[in-house]
Amino acid sequence: MVETSREVGNSRSSEAVVLAAAEDVFVRRGYDGARMQEIADVAGINKAMLHYYFRSKERLFQEVFRSILDRILPPLVEALGSELPLGVKIRHFVDGYIDALDSSPALPSFILSELNRDRSSFDAFIRDKASAMPPVLQRQIDEAVSSGRIRPIGAEELVTVLLSLCIFPYVARPLLEPLCGMDEEAFRVFLAGRKSFITSFAFSALRPGA
Amino acid sequence: MVETSREVGNSRSSEAVVLAAAEDVFVRRGYDGARMQEIADVAGINKAMLHYYFRSKERLFQEVFRSILDRILPPLVEALGSELPLGVKIRHFVDGYIDALDSSPALPSFILSELNRDRSSFDAFIRDKASAMPPVLQRQIDEAVSSGRIRPIGAEELVTVLLSLCIFPYVARPLLEPLCGMDEEAFRVFLAGRKSFITSFAFSALRPGA
DNA sequence: GTCTATATAGGGATAGAC
DNA sequence: GTCTATCCCTATATAGAC
Numbered sequence: 001m002v003e004t005s006r007e008v009g010n011s012r013s014s015e016a017v018v019l020a021a022a023e024d025v026f027v028r029r030g031y032d033g034a035r036m037q038e039i040a041d042v043a044g045i046n047k048a049m050l051h052y053y054f055r056s057k058e059r060l061f062q063e064v065f066r067s068i069l070d071r072i073l074p075p076l077v078e079a080l081g082s083e084l085p086l087g088v089k090i091r092h093f094v095d096g097y098i099d100a101l102d103s104s105p106a107l108p109s110f111i112l113s114e115l116n117r118d119r120s121s122f123d124a125f126i127r128d129k130a131s132a133m134p135p136v137l138q139r140q141i142d143e144a145v146s147s148g149r150i151r152p153i154g155a156e157e158l159v160t161v162l163l164s165l166c167i168f169p170y171v172a173r174p175l176l177e178p179l180c181g182m183d184e185e186a187f188r189v190f191l192a193g194r195k196s197f198i199t200s201f202a203f204s205a206l207r208p209g210a
Numbered sequence: 211m212v213e214t215s216r217e218v219g220n221s222r223s224s225e226a227v228v229l230a231a232a233e234d235v236f237v238r239r240g241y242d243g244a245r246m247q248e249i250a251d252v253a254g255i256n257k258a259m260l261h262y263y264f265r266s267k268e269r270l271f272q273e274v275f276r277s278i279l280d281r282i283l284p285p286l287v288e289a290l291g292s293e294l295p296l297g298v299k300i301r302h303f304v305d306g307y308i309d310a311l312d313s314s315p316a317l318p319s320f321i322l323s324e325l326n327r328d329r330s331s332f333d334a335f336i337r338d339k340a341s342a343m344p345p346v347l348q349r350q351i352d353e354a355v356s357s358g359r360i361r362p363i364g365a366e367e368l369v370t371v372l373l374s375l376c377i378f379p380y381v382a383r384p385l386l387e388p389l390c391g392m393d394e395e396a397f398r399v400f401l402a403g404r405k406s407f408i409t410s411f412a413f414s415a416l417r418p419g420a
Numbered sequence: 421g422t423c424t425a426t427a428t429a430g431g432g433a434t435a436g437a438c
Numbered sequence: 439g440t441c442t443a444t445c446c447c448t449a450t451a452t453a454g455a456c
Contacts, residue, residue, distance in 0.1 A: 029242075030242060164375055164379075178340060260433095
């Protein structure tokens with residue numbers, strides 16, 4: 001808002017537009033498949049301006065990818081590392097996470113593809129945001145186990161199970177849909193039932209007893 | 211073996227070498243990131259020969275990808291669609307599938323990335339190989355439910371759960387490892403425990419009762 | 421800040437000799 | 439079948455006018 005001059009489309013605002021355009025194209029095409037020209041087109045600016053704002057494709061990608069991780073990870077870590085009672089927490093997590101996935105179904109495939117392409121760069125970045133989560137979760141699990149409410153399970157196991165069951169259908173849709181003989185509509189229905197399926201499946205697996 | 215002439219490295223044998231090289235490079239780099247030059251180098255032949263054997267990068271990729279699907283899908287479909295008793299079948303599947311993943315941990319990420327990049331081309335191909343699997347599985351489930359051995363679940367749900375739990379750790383390793391605060395060694399241990407975890411978790415979830 | 425024009429490189433593909 | 443040399447297009451990146 002505090003602009004120094006009369007320049008029409010500059011700094012803050014345009015940069016946000018460009019970043020949104022870049023995210024759109026990167027997510028659809030992947031880093032290697034993305035074209036600076038297409039990003040410029042989507043952003044409604046000149047190709048040269050991309051290199052003016054961000055020096056290179058690589059730098060632009062880094063900004064986009066970090067901003068995505070910054071938007072995705074904190075809610076996830078907070079949800080799983082909160083002090084809510086374990087059962088409530090699981091319900092909450094699945095509910096909120098599936099909603100997030102439904103609003104950006106292509107995001108997980110993109111994130112995982114890129115992380116597998118270039119693993120080292122973001123390891124510290126992710127580690128940094130997640131440090132508090134596993135200890136809290138493990139303590140809650142241990143308490144619930146002691147009082148006989150659930151059977152033993154590692155925190156990493158539980159996190160992996162929840163993330164697997166939530167994310168996998170979105171990542172593996174092109175495989176699952178034909179594999180299970182579903183058409184587009186059937187898959188839509190399948191996804192719609194995930195929230196309740198995952199929670200009931202997880203609770204069923206966790207309940208103690210033989 | 212029945213070669214027509216004295217040509218040294220030709221047809222059958224070289225083609226197999228080239229396909230193996232191409233698979234190696236495509237899996238590591240993805241379609242867009244792969245370079246024909248690198249494939250030629252790995253195969254130990256000239257770049258021009260690649261275009262002699264396979265007309266284009268796209269055709270080469272199609273061959274590689276189809277051969278991968280041909281190697282991966284039939285065992286999977288057969289394992290899940292067999293007439294073995296349900297419990298045995300699940301144990302067998304998890305056991306065999308995790309072994310397969312351990313021997314090619316980068317494969318699932320590649321397959322899913324590429325399928326998400328270009329979904330339509332392989333839909334019919336996959337569908338064709340899987341048609342018999344869901345009906346058999348659903349019938350077995352229904353029988354087990356009727357006799358009170360498991361609680362109700364859809365065949366697609368069960369397939370999705372098993373595939374999710376087996377595959378996801380391999381696809382999401384660059385996320386899970388830092389997220390759960392594991393180092394490389396810890397993750398290796400984590401993976402080593404998957405077989406028994408997945409089977410016991412699944413059986414626990416399926417057992418009937420409140 | 422914004423544009424046009426262009427430099428420069430890389431990569432897929434082919435020609436043509438052997 | 440196999441090689442070298444090269445075509446040609448595309449994509450990133452920059453120069454330089456406005």
